[in-house]
Amino acid sequence: MTSLSESDAGSSARPTMRHVAKLAGVAVKTVSRVVNGEPNVAPETARRVLDAARALDYQPDPHAGNLRRSDRRTRTLGLLVSSVDNPFAGAVHRAVEDVAVEHGVAVFASSLDDDPEREREAVAAFLRRRVDGLILTTASTNQAYLEPELRRGTPVVFVDREPRGVETDAVVSDNFGGAARAAEHLLARGHRRFAYLGDLHSLQTARHRRRGFLEALDHAGIPVADVPVIEDLHDPERAREALLRLLDGPNPPTAVFSSQNLVTVGALRALRERGRHRDTALVGFDDVELADLLEPGLTVVAQHPEDLGRIAAERVFAKLNGDGSPSQRIVVSTTLIARGSGEIPPSGM
Amino acid sequence: MTSLSESDAGSSARPTMRHVAKLAGVAVKTVSRVVNGEPNVAPETARRVLDAARALDYQPDPHAGNLRRSDRRTRTLGLLVSSVDNPFAGAVHRAVEDVAVEHGVAVFASSLDDDPEREREAVAAFLRRRVDGLILTTASTNQAYLEPELRRGTPVVFVDREPRGVETDAVVSDNFGGAARAAEHLLARGHRRFAYLGDLHSLQTARHRRRGFLEALDHAGIPVADVPVIEDLHDPERAREALLRLLDGPNPPTAVFSSQNLVTVGALRALRERGRHRDTALVGFDDVELADLLEPGLTVVAQHPEDLGRIAAERVFAKLNGDGSPSQRIVVSTTLIARGSGEIPPSGM
């Protein structure tokens, strides 16, 4: 039995309800009532309790409370993104945070690095900590491992990439449509010789963008088999090298589509290096900071990560509040922003 | 008394140790031993327990365990940054995360928006959740409110900005030195007419940069009183307007220093708009994506957010592991990256 003795000098221990109760001269339950704003406490008693709590700098322990409490909420949420050090993910994160704080919920954020193993570990870590809900960007090919958790009623919403093997909500960009739009934009300027620079083929979004781009070309009668499709470019350096090879080849493209942020940066570098940035059209997927200050300005298909994050978070809270509607797949459209590089006409025709 | 009855159909409840113990035909303590890898369990018994745990998809509840456990760690850390949607903060966050995962610790991240009230709320939210340590970027003028928590032994490390009113570690950039370096760089090209574009004067870092820049000019014999110092520029638009006014004025600067990311973007826009980007020197504080692809390339004083984050996290874990060394103020140096804009000589001389 703890003695609840006088204050130990030095490292003051964390006060509990019992300390407050003793100081205020009431029972623990009364402190609990005051702390939780429950009714049926005499104003004078409440004041004494509050004074004692303040004097001790008492902070209720939500973990202890939750153990016995009926709803058992931790007021915590797990967010898994590609990497917290990534502008797209940062915008998603911020939107999620803004919705979460409104609900008094704190956000655990983890980076995925597009590694299936990290995905499993991060999700396990979230679940161990009993988060109330999960917002996930995935790297694995199948998320059936979430089944038991879903059956327990934990809300899970996928963001940016769609789930496989589980029935639950997803909020994604219109990758197919956005890439098709980029193709049409270039076709409208009269281009016939294209190149496609793609991200990891293992990523669903990358495959959707590729399909969208190529199908649009196909519809326009471009012989798609002849279009160089370079994939698995995951960083600027790989992308730069790939485009340099194409530019130095026998039949360089007059129009380039880069399917992602980092790939776009690499493509830009390659074009500069060969002095082709003013006569080769370029459209990138994802908007980039300073895109308007380049010469020419960079034309992009912009995603709306804030919307993805906000909507995903709202879905989680809706489910937490008992919304039992069937799983939805919410598609957020993209926006083509013309700034110059995508409006360059074909050269050498 | 809970009946521990047969599986309820539908929303399967979360299994506890007692469920596992019953299914494996052992006592709860034995399950605890197996789950925690404690010694003295017969291999055969351990196997039965593990099978039962797997069959039920059992996950131990760390909150319940912590209640009784001696060390009482939540394996959780609170990180407060300017905004999670901000490249600098993202890099800090990622570095902190990398150190944290190595220790099996999850990170709560919150955005500050340079608002003292949000700072207090975020810190309170972290503390309520009993984080093991705190890494904080601050907006308030005084952090004495952390005293009680520090006395309880919670490790707190400040990052990017130094604390006031409390004795604890801080990891900051060499703001003074970096800004001075920028001034010297411009002076070396022969500039005599400068302009200083600064962030919110309320921010300590902004004040240090200003001092560093102006003192270096002063040392070089530049009449500092004549240098236009425009402060409280917190976004690109304000910065752009401020520089436009200077450029349109009677005595436009030949060299500009912008004290932060967003301010730099605004300055770049203003220079373009007046067609002065090739004859006005510009050095920005903070590196920016695509800076090398601008024309001219953007010269910056780069900070090293990954180092700030990593070192701050390491300090937290050191303290958690009993390191009782006195508070340190760790200064991470900056790096001037010359890319063109800062090497433009004075025009019209």
Add this chain to the structure above:
DNA sequence: CTGAAAGCGCTAACAG
């Protein structure tokens, strides 16, 4: 309006 007793899921301390 107030409080005593029981118990949340787990671990500490001690038996066997």
Add this chain to the structure above:
DNA sequence: CTGTTAGCGCTTTCAG
């Protein structure tokens, strides 16, 4: 090697 008992800090239940 295994189990029993108590109790972490709080809420629930129920009795004053």
